[in-house]
Amino acid sequence: xLEHRQRVLNNLSDTPSLKNFLVEAIEKAYADGRKLAxxxxxxxxxxxxxxxxxxxxxxxxxxxxxxLDEDFYGL
Numbered sequence: 386x387l388e389h390r391q392r393v394l395n396n397l398s399d400t401p402s403l404k405n406f407l408v409e410a411i412e413k414a415y416a417d418g419r420k421l422a423x424x425x426x427x428x429x430x431x432x433x434x435x436x437x438x439x440x441x442x443x444x445x446x447x448x449x450x451x452x453l454d455e456d457f458y459g460l
Contacts, residue, residue, distance in 0.1 A: 415445035
């Protein structure tokens with residue numbers, strides 16, 4: 386997670402116009418990530434707490450500012 390966030394920050398620094406596409410990119414990435422998290426949860430072994438599919442928010446619960454904040458972990 387930290388490495389990916391740093392890559393995004395570096396890319397935005399190198400190409401500021403990319404910021405215009407952040408909301409769209411986050412929506413797509415979140416939808417893909419949600420799907421993967423649900424699938425991974427179904428493969429979890431005994432003793433692992435796995436949320437129900439309905440517990441995964443449909444829309445990304447974090448703002449662009451939170452996602453780009455190096456000290457934000459969503460906890």
